[in-house]
Structure formats: C-alpha cells, structure tokens
Amino acid sequence: MLGALRADRPRLRDGLAILLPFGLYLRTLAPTIYNLDSAELSTAAATGGILRATGYPLYLTLGWLWTRLPIGDVGYRMNLLSAVSGAATILLADRILRRLRVGPLASAGALGLLAVAPAFWSMSVVAEVYTLQTLLMAGLILALLRWAEAPLAPGRAAGLGLLLGLALCHHAATALLLPGLGVFVAVAAPEALRRPRLWAAGVLGLAIGLTPLVYLPLRYAAAPAFNYAGAFDAAGRFQPVDLSRPAGILWLMSGRSFAGQMFGYGPTATLTELWRLLVQLNRAFLGVGLGPGLLGAVLLYRRHRPIGLLLGLFFAANGLFFAAYRVVDKATMYLPVYLVWALWAGLGYQALLDWVAGRQDRGAEPAPGLEAGQARAAAVRGRPGSSWPRAGNLLGAGLLVAVLAGLRLTWPLADRSGDVSARLRGERLLAAAEPNALVLGWWDTVPVLQYLQLVEGRRPDILAINRFLIPSEALDALLRRELGRRPIYVDSVPGSLAGAVAVSQADLFLRLRPAPPPRQGRSR
Template identity: 30%
Template sequence: MQIPSVANRYVGAAVGLTAAAGVLPAYLLTLAPGVVWSGAGIDSGDLAAAVAVGGVPHPTGYPTLMLLGLAVRAVPLGDLALRLNVLTALAGAASLLALGLLAAHLRPQVGTPVPVSAVAAAAAVLTLYGFAPLVWSNAIVTEVYAFASLFLWSALYAAARACSDAETAKGNPRWAAVAGVVLGLGIGAHVTVALGAPALAAILFSGCRRSRPARRLAAPALAGVATTCAVYVYLPVAAALDPPINWGAPTTPERFWSVVSGEIYRSRLDASDLGATAAKAAWLLGEPVRQLTWPLLPLLAIGGASLTRRFSWAALATGWIAISTLAVSAVYNSRDDEVFILPALAVAALWSVVGVHEVARLAQAAGAGAHRLVAAALPLLLIATAVIRGTDVARHVSMRDATHAAAFAHATLAQAETGSVLLTEDDRATFPLWYARYAPRGRTDVTIVDRRLWQFDWYRETLKRTGGIPTDLPPERLLAAGAWPEDRPLWAVDIEVRGSRSADVLATLRPLVTP
C-alpha cells in the first residue's frame, strides 16, 4: 500500500503548523491569568507595567516586545497582562512553525515529497520541544524568549530560502533582506539573538557558495539588520517622555549604552570559579536530553550526522548557536540563567526533525517492509511520547492558578492609605505592584519605591518627577530625621519565600513611623 505523501513545498508548513496546533491549546490552557511570581514569569510585572505606561523595562530594554506590546495595549479586550501572555503563547507556537520550515530545507532528499508518517513524526518531535518545561514555561507568561526564538529561527529560515534559490539561480536578495530584518527584530527582542548573526552569515556565505551569490545577499541582509535594529530608537524616545517605569532613563548616549549593554548585570558574567563553571556547563549540556526526553536522543544524533554530511554549513551555523548560548548560560549567574539555553534546545529539536527525515529515507532505501515498519512505529512512538510528556509537564508548569502575585498587589494597594509610599526590596513585590499601580484604574496616589534601585541617579530623578517625593535621602532616613512628609504614609513591603510555589510567598505590609 502506498503511504500518502506531502508535496515538497508544503512539508515545512505541514510539520510546523501541526506542531504549533498541538502546543497552542496546551499553552492557552496553562496560560498565566496576569502577572506572576513564578520563576519564568517573575519579570512579567515589569514588562507589563512598562507596556502600560509606554516605558522602558529592565535592561536591555526589549524594544521589539515593547512595540508589539503597545499594539496589544491598543486592543481594548480584557486585562493587558493577560493579552500580553496570549501574545507570548502565540509567539511560542509560531516559533515551532519557523523551526519546521527551516528543518524542511535541511532534510535529506530536499525537493521530493515526504510521507505523511514522517511529517507526523517530525511534528511530534517539534511538539516535544514545545512541551519541554523550559520552553513551555516561557511561552505562557509575558517574557521575551518566545519572541527571541520566533525571530531567530524565522531569520535563519529566510536565509536558507535565500540560498535554496541560489542553487538554481543567483540567490534571492529579497529573502536575504527579510532574514536581516527579522534578525534585527530578534535582537530587539533579546540581545542574545545577535549570536545568530554569525550563523546567518554562515548560511549566506557557505550555503550559497556554489553559485557565488554571497555578496549580492550580504548587502540586503546587512541593510535589513541595520534597519530593524533601529527599533532601539524606541528606548530614548520612550525615556524622553518621562514614564514612571524608566529603567536607566536612556536619554543620553552613555545611559543608552548602559541599558542596551546590560551594564547593571555585567557583574553576573563570572567564570572565575572554573570548577563551578565547568560543572554548570556539563549540566547544561545534558539539558537537551532531559528537556526533550531520551527517545529524541538517537534522532538528534542521526540528524546531526546527516546535517554534518549533507549541509555542513547548517551544522556549523546551528552548532555555533547551541554552543555559544550554552557558554553564555554557563558563565552568566542569575535566577533565570538557564533560559539562555533555549536556542540550544531548539537546535536539538531541529536536528531531531532532520533525524526523522533521515530515518525515513534510510527505511525507504532498506525496502518496503522496513519502510512500512518505520512509517507505522516512529510517529506512533513519538506522538505517544509527546502526549505523555505534555500531560506530565502541564502539571508542573501550569500558571493557570497563579493568581497570587496579582492578588498580593491588589490587596496591598487596596489597604494602602491615601498617598502611601510603599518601600519594596524584591522583584516579587516591586513588579506586581508596578503593574497594579500603573495599569488602568490603578492607585494613582500611591508611589512604589524599590530600595535596590535607589542607588541609581536615574531612578531617584524619575521618582522625584513622577512620584512627587523628596529624594535627597532614602525615605527611612528622612523619616528618622523627621523630614518625611506627613501626608505620604510610609510602608515597607517585605517578601519571604518559603517554597517554590506561588502560594509559598509570604508578603507583609509593615507601617514605618517616626521612632
């Protein structure tokens, strides 16, 4: 019996759309209802508050997300934080489409139809990637990584398209320009997408080498990157409008560079303890297997070998992305440093999809019996793994019930006296309070002061202008000196974390009075 096939030009879309359709309902069912305390989404309050006021979120500013957020803000439908979460889920699902399209260009026997069974197996592999805990948890609450992934893999797909045309003609400058434009947008989503630039160059220069169109393609690609990196202009423009969320107030070249280069986080890049760094790197190297599950490992290896043999430039480009992002994650030390390996997980998924196509090709070459066996068993095994994995991971990553951060902020603001100033010292307090304060119908009379940011000139300037409080000395010292305005009751918001769940956060409002 002949196994039905999918025409060559639709293979990538069929794989990507099937996977996206598989994960999107899961993402929406586990979507965070607003801003959250949970690990992956702890910055959601900061990002949503920045969108609410058209401001500048924490470095590196994420202008692409801010611009997309402003578009979403204009849609008067439900809570803004929830709308941004939905947008993130859509970006996460769409990134699977980009990966599917790229993988179709890198498969063996490009140009031939692909059996439906192989398409289903490849889609199951991408679904398993979408169900990886790290991927899933970053796709259901406002964060930048789903957008970064979408733009990075879309850019590489466009570059591959530019080159695939090159093999029959002179290359396609339009696709090269699209690759540059999308990569620029990705850099605006997260600066680590810039690590994709060498990969993109490798595809354009090595992948198109045979017909020598690289120079024709390099110029439009560079122009595209330069054009869309201009999204960073958003930062000084927004900062100049003096929003209350204005990290770094990047209105001068020095401050702009401080924000986009993440100056305040630079000290977290530390590899001085070689033993610890090596141990962390080893752990991160094993993450693709742990995150994507063991059944994918043979496919990953076969796909990697297939790419090395047939498209060495693609193996080089994607290998660079995996290794460079693993290295960044190994030497960067923060609460969420593991998230930097997301591109490495995507590379593993990409190679695994190529592995599926390679296995299907080998089975076809081995004879009808082997072909039928693989066509039946491989998709079945992978789909079952994806279903089991998805069911298991959903319980752990779901943010559906993560209402505590919003409730905390809401109740805190509700209890605050008129004109209160709330002193915070933890992201879990500051970010949800910012969002509740600056979202529509927030408490406009309340000012939130993060003690950790007090050390920065730009923060005190912003507070003075937008909060109307004295900033010559920290509030507690002014209070002790009897110089704190009586009409601005001062409260400390303390946060104590007693567990890993959102419900395990103890928050306390403590009135501060003159001793």
Template identity: 25%
Template sequence: LFVFISSFLYFLSQLAPTVVYGDSAEFVIGAYKLTIVHSSGYPLYLLLGKLFTFIPIGDIGYRVNLMSAFFGALTSSFVFLIILDLVQSFFVSLISTFTLTFSFTFSFLSTIAEVYTLNSLFLAILIYILMQWKKKEEKKFLFLFSFFLGLSLTNHLTILLFFPSFLIYFLLEKSRISLKISDFEKTIAFFILGLLPYLYIPIVSFTSTETIFWQKIKSLRELLLFVSGSPFKVLLLNQSLLEFLNSILKFLVFLLFQFPGLATIFGVIGFLECRKNKKEESILFSVIFFFLFLFVINYKIGDIYHFYLPCYLIFSIWVGFGIMWLWKRTPEEKKFRILFALTILLMFIFYPLTYKIVDISVRSYKSFYFLDTSRMGLISTEKDSVIICDWSYATLFRYWQMIYKIRRDVIVVFDFDEKWIEYVDRLLGKRKIYFSRYEKGVGTKYYLIPESFLYKVEKSPPEFKEKMAKPEFLLNQVFFDSIVLIGYDILKEPEERGILSINLYWKALKKPEKICIVEIQMLDSKGKTFYSKEFRPIYGFYSTEKWREGEIMKEKINLYFPFKSSSSFRLKFKLSIEK
C-alpha cells in the same frame, strides 16, 4: 498551518489568565503605557505588545501574554519548515517540532509576557531565510535576512551571539552567488532599516510623562549604554569555579528535562547525522549552540534558564535528523512501522513527567497570589508612604499604580541596596515605611509589624498583652507542654480573593526554652491545604523564648484568601522549633 493552530491552541489552554510578577509585569506596563523598561529597552517587543493590548479579550496582562503564545506558535511553524526542508518528511518534521513545542520551558515562556518566544522566532526566521538563500540563490533573501537581523536586535541582544555562525555559513555559501558592491550597500541599508525601532527609546524618553523605575535618557552616551545592556555586564564572567561547574551541570540537566528519554537520544544521533549529511547546516547549528552555551554558563543571572531557549530550538532540529535516521532503518513491513510509531509515542510519554518536576501551570489560584497581595498591600498602606520590596512585587505595585491608577501617592522602591537602615533613619517620621520581607538589619533597631503581607516599620511595638482571653473560636491547643493557643477571632470575612483578618490568643503555661514558628494552614472542604503562612508569633519581635509563665498575648494576622468568601474552609495551626 496545522502546526501553528495546534501549537497556539496548546499555549492558549495554559495561558496565564492575568499579569505575572517580575519582568513580565514590567513588559505589560511598558507595552500598555509605551514607556521605558529595563536595559536594553526591548523597543520592538513593546511596540508589538501595544498592538495586542487593543484586543478586546481579558485584561491587559492576558492580552500581552497572548502575544507570547502567538510568537511561540509561529516559532514552532518555522522550526517545522526548517526540519521539513532538511529531512523531506512531513511526519518526522511534525514529531520533532512538537518535541520543542511541548518542552516545558518553551511552553512556559509561551504563556506569559516575555521576550524569549519572539527572540526564538527571529532565530528560526533567520535560519530559514539563510537556507532559502542557499537553495534559490536569490539576492532578495540576503536583503531580507539583513533586515530581520537588524530587527531582531531591537528585541533581544543575544542575537549578537549568532553573528559568527551566520557569517561562517555565508562564507561557506557565497561562491554560489556573485555579489556586487551595491549589493553590500543594500544589505547594510536593510540592516539599518531593521534597527529603526530603537528610535522608540529616545522618543519615549523625551515625550513620556511617567516612567516605571528607570530614569529618562538624556544623552547619546546614556542611550548607547542603555541599549547595549551595560547594567548587566557585571553579571558576565563573574562566577567562582564551583559556580561555573554548577552552571554547566544546570544547563545539561535542563536540556535533559526539555527532551526526556528517547528525545535526548534522537538529538545526539541527529547531531551526528546532520554532520554527515548537511555539513554547512551542521556548522551553522553547532556554532549557534556552542556560542549560546558558552554565554549562559558564564552569565550569572536568576532567570538564566530562559536564555537556553535557542539551544532547545537547535536541539529539536537535531531530534528531527535522529528520528529520520531511525525511519530510514525501519523495514517496510507493517509490524516494524507500528514498532516505529510506538517508539515515537513512547518518547512523548516522558513529557508529562517533566511537568511534575517543573510546574508550568499558571491557571490556579497561585496565578493571582502575587497580583492580589500586591493590590491589597498597596491599598492597606498609609497615605504618602514608601514600600521597599523585591523586583517581583515592585513591578506589580507599579502595574496597579500606572494602569489602574491605584494609590499613586505611594513611592515604590525595589531593593538593590542593602543599606536600608540608613534610609529608614533618614525618612522615618516623615513617611511611613513598609518592607515586603523581614529585613533583619532594620529589625535590630526598629519594630517590623506585619500588616497585610507587608512589614510596617515602627519605633515602638503595638500593645499585645491581655489580662483575659475570650476568643470567638476556642481551641486550647497545647504545644511542647509550654505554649497554648487559646483560640482565635475572625475580624473580617474575606471578599473574593481578599484578606482574612484574625486575632490569635496565646498563653505561656511555663517559660518556653526555644524560639518557635507558627504555621497557619487554610484547608478546603475536602481537607486539602490551599494556602499556608509561617511566621514568628507576636509580630516577630517578642519571640517565644522571651515569654513569661502565665502571660496572655493577642496578635492580629492577615491571611490571603484566594477564593470567594462563600467558599467553606477551616484553619489548622502548627508550631515548630525554629531551625
């Protein structure tokens, strides 16, 4: 109970205050609306997530994030019980469990809506049940294991990688208990019972009136391909030799970051101690670790480091064996006990250092950046327009549309296809088209005009040349002896976490020789930069090397303002040569 409460409070202190972009936003929508998410469907996660959406705290995103913290704390609790059962020391079990709890990937995934802490929980539960079956030699644990094994597959398919380890452990221990044919039949029945959440997918596919992106499943073949993760199979064994070696290096580096300093040393010692003292469990843990390692170094996906989590769970158990090895070799005298305590304390001193390398804090204004800009971008588009964007923004646009009913007339497309020029040719004139990033292919034929944080596709450029400049705020800031920023106007004071619209006035003192990039920084009252934006002047299409001596130009820029409108700030402008 102490492990659960302390872990949960730790995760709660860092919990993302709202929805996060990407898969996390998709899971929030899927849980709240009970609809289909990407393959393999994750039905159990969505059903459990729906229960958490009823908690009257925060917004929908926060409530589903809370579920990850809950399952993360439960995982820590079961890991503690596993280590306690193996080393028979409360103190050692507590310390080694916290090496997992405070590791930055586990902490991060316990603060956002993701399936990985639930996946880790299932692995911990399955290991614990197997160990109880070995110790108590009761068939009920075998049936319970079979049920949770089936249930775990309805959350994440990586559990399949652990089947060999479970089977080996069972074969090593089966002589301890006699099983009848009827027992095997019950085992299969409990496994199938655990798979029942998969019924969610065809039921929702036939009854749901709205989907996020994915088409409804219309046949048994489509269902099998969907739940088996077929769309992602192309990412497996699809790397060059250099990428393969880099994947190995990445895994090892991330492992060292999770267990810095003495924790890594304890883990290696613990691996050897486990082999010597707990041979069956050592085989179980080693095969789990090896098969997952083999998978992740051959799987080419952006968030692959999330898949490392079960390896970290196993390594934390080995850390427990390593600490126990040191504990047994520490003399009884008080001074040596103190030395041991200081050694353990020193191990945890390294953990804050990892947070500087990988920032797991999601409570700053950055938490709201993608969410707010997606809302502002959606609102700023014209009626019945199309937004073509990456996955991170696509899920947030759909979040606003499906949960808050904002601008449901806009069509959102996430860009897995790079042939957008053909799409634009066909659609432009019928609908307004926006991109979430500057698409060079489209930009060679059309004008991409920045609006909010989006780029609007136009056949002709906006008017930007001026005869005279009378800015509200005069600067006369000269760059490279050829370009002067005369000043700027503030067109609209920002609302709380809204848009700050400004006009910039440029003048070419003489013809610039190179393409320049402008950076606008927002500084708070203490002079600290809290937001910056880089772009080519004059909407990107009239680059500085085209400017003529004496020309005066005006452009409108929208900046994201993450604080209350009453907050004091100032703007700082920089110009650099494009590399």
C-alpha cells in the same frame, strides 16, 4: 493517526504545527497579570515605559500595539503574545525541518517535545521575551536557507538584514548568533561576499530592521512614569539613564548593568554549568531526544556542512555564554539551545525512521536551498504507507507517545490557567497600605503594584520602589529620611536599620516606624 502524519500535506502540516501548540498554550494561559518579570514587561508595554537591560525596544513597540486588543485585561493580552510567539516558533521550526527533508512524523516527535518542554511551555503562557526571541531566531534560520537558494539576489540579502535587525532590537543575545551567521554565508556562498550590491542591500535591510531602536530616545524624552533604566537616589527621585545619547542606548542594550554576572564562573564551575545544561536538555526531551539530537547534529554536519556549522555555532555560543552567566533564573535563557536541539532531534528521528524502514536516509540528498535547481516539491514528498514495516509503525507510535508523556508530566508544572495569585497579592497589598505610603520591595511585590497603579489607575498616592533600582546606601538614607514623615512598608528590613526602627506586621508587609527612645532608669 500515523497515516495522517505520513501524508506530507504542506497546508495541513502548517495548520497542525501552529494550532496544536497554540491551543495548548491558550488552554493553560495565565488569565491576568503574572508575577516577577511578567508584571514589569506588561506594565512597560502598556504604558510606553522603559525596561532594564537589554531594553527590548521591539518587544515594547509590538507590546504597546498588542495591549490595544479588545480581549481580557492587559496582563492577559501580553500573556497571549507569548502564546502566539511560542506556537509560531513551532510552525517555523517545522518549516525548517521540512526544508531539511524531515517528514511530518519525525518533526512532530521532535517539535512536540520542544512544545511541551517545561521551560518552553512555561514561557509561552505568561508575558515574557523568550518565545518572541525563538520566533525571530527561527525566522532568521529560514531566511538564511532561503537566501542560500539565490545568494546573489539583493532582495533576499535585504530580507536577511531586516530580520537580523529586528532580532537585535528585540534581544541583545541575538549577537551570539553572528558567528554562526557569518560562517554560514562564507561557506554556503562565498562569492556573495565579493558583491558590493549585496552588501548594500543587506545593510539597508539591517538599518530598517533597527528602526525600533528609536523607541528608546522617544520614550525617554516623554519621561514615562514607568522606567527601570536608571536608579533611585537617597531622596526617592529616579535618575534615569540618558537614552537621548547613543552611549546611553549602548549601555542599556549591551546589558552593562549585568556585566558582573557575565562570565561569572571559572572554568571548573562553567563545566559544571554545562553539565547541568545537558541534564536539563535530557529532562526536557525525556531522555528519548538526546541520542537522536546527537545523531542529527552529526548527520547534518556531514551532509549539509553550511547548515551544520550554522546550528552548531548557534548552539555553542548560546550554551557557553549562558552557562558562564552567573544568575539563578537562566534556565529559560537556554530556549535558543532548546530550539537547535529540537531541529537536530528531528533530523535524528528521520534517520532512525528511514533506517528502520530499510530506506536511504532523506538527509543524504542535498537540502533545498543549497543546490540550485532543486524542486521545492521534493522537500515535502509524501511517503507511501505500504512501505512501512511494523517496526516503523512502532517507532512512529513511540515518538508520539513520548510527546504525550511530556504533555502529561509538564501540564501540572506549566498550567497557569487558574493562577490569579499575583493580582490578588497586589490588590491585598494596596488595600492594606495607608495613604501616601512609601513601599519598597523586590520583584515579587513591586512590579505588580506598579501594574495596578499605572495600568489600572489604582492608589496613585503610593510610591512603590523596586529595591533592585536603589543602591543600599541610598535605600538606608531614604528610609531614615522618611521615617516618621510618611507610612513606610518593606518586605524585609535592611540590616543597617536594625535597632533604628520599630517593626510591626502589616498584612503581607512590614510597617516601619521610628524606634522609641530608650527607657531611662529611675534614680534613687
């Protein structure tokens, strides 16, 4: 096993880098629609709908095409998109490490831990936006390294702009990468900034990459049945944000509806969140990746400063922003931070392997793409097995054992292969609801109901409203208006209606009826 990993064969390495994680994610993939955001994403993609902030037009465009695959149901297909994106992220990350002179064993140790990290694995087996985000980020890093090989080539500048545009169209958090990108360009090839032709090529590529934005006004004009960019009024009518205007698109893409959560912590609380991020990283990399990651970050900055600054600023911008983001589900939002740490860990592992083997660190040589004339073959140079001392074998084996330990520990947490609970819950709720019912619930109920209604054509008579999309005053007015006129089901009774309604259990929901009039006392 160690011998195979020492032999740096590019095609074999590529195959293992994508097939091993893909096989793992496919084996543990959710078999159908999953809950919460997954149901929202799957429904919007399949029906040409519109999502809440930050819109994700590239994901929706790609997802609409992906849902046409003739395999499984729509929920399974969108889960599969996450698996492919997660595995492709590992492949591109390995190619980045290969350019940075990291051998296959060190890369397998670092990226193996990334692949089995709880947050990364769990987002690779259900429909989510995060693994496509890391895939585009890894592609952007590779494009930057390739651009640095020939910084005056207009085609490479255009390719870089294209990838940046696509990444921005997928996830607005890509804007957090812009400081690192700008510093890298300025430090690696400052002369390129003085060439108008290169600026024109980059802007042209960026404009092409931003074309998925047209999804938003086009679908808005079509008035899709599934739209989460807006709010319901007191009459139960949905009032969408006007996405035919640039101001509406900017409102959606910038995440302005979540502005209250951005920088929602003070300095002390933010430091606490940063400490939690460090603890989370330590757990994800099983403790053994923390020290090598720090070592790799330092070595990269000292020996390849442009790349060191690039990854350091990527890490800092994402880490600081999401540490200060006041939401409860941000653990998975740190996946770009995980990706950078895995790259650093790979560099650190390689330095340790070289040190144990008594060799000069590979990182002391210039990285391909930053020195003109470097032969690409040198980046994938094999290492003769005869020169490895026993300590090197033990260290190499330890890296693989850590990955296997992570696999064993995370499997029960990330395995969704038998999880059909969201579908069963949704079907049960639809079956229990009376005709023409009004159903109001949160993320664990309504998106799944809407998937069954809009994607599979079940119970179109029911109006299901996500309570996230209706202000409390409008919710109160709507319930008072509809009481006695149609069956009403909620997952919890608004406090403003206490005493105004009679509540009975209706399977998994609460059934609301008008409260009976107070009894009159008998006169004597």
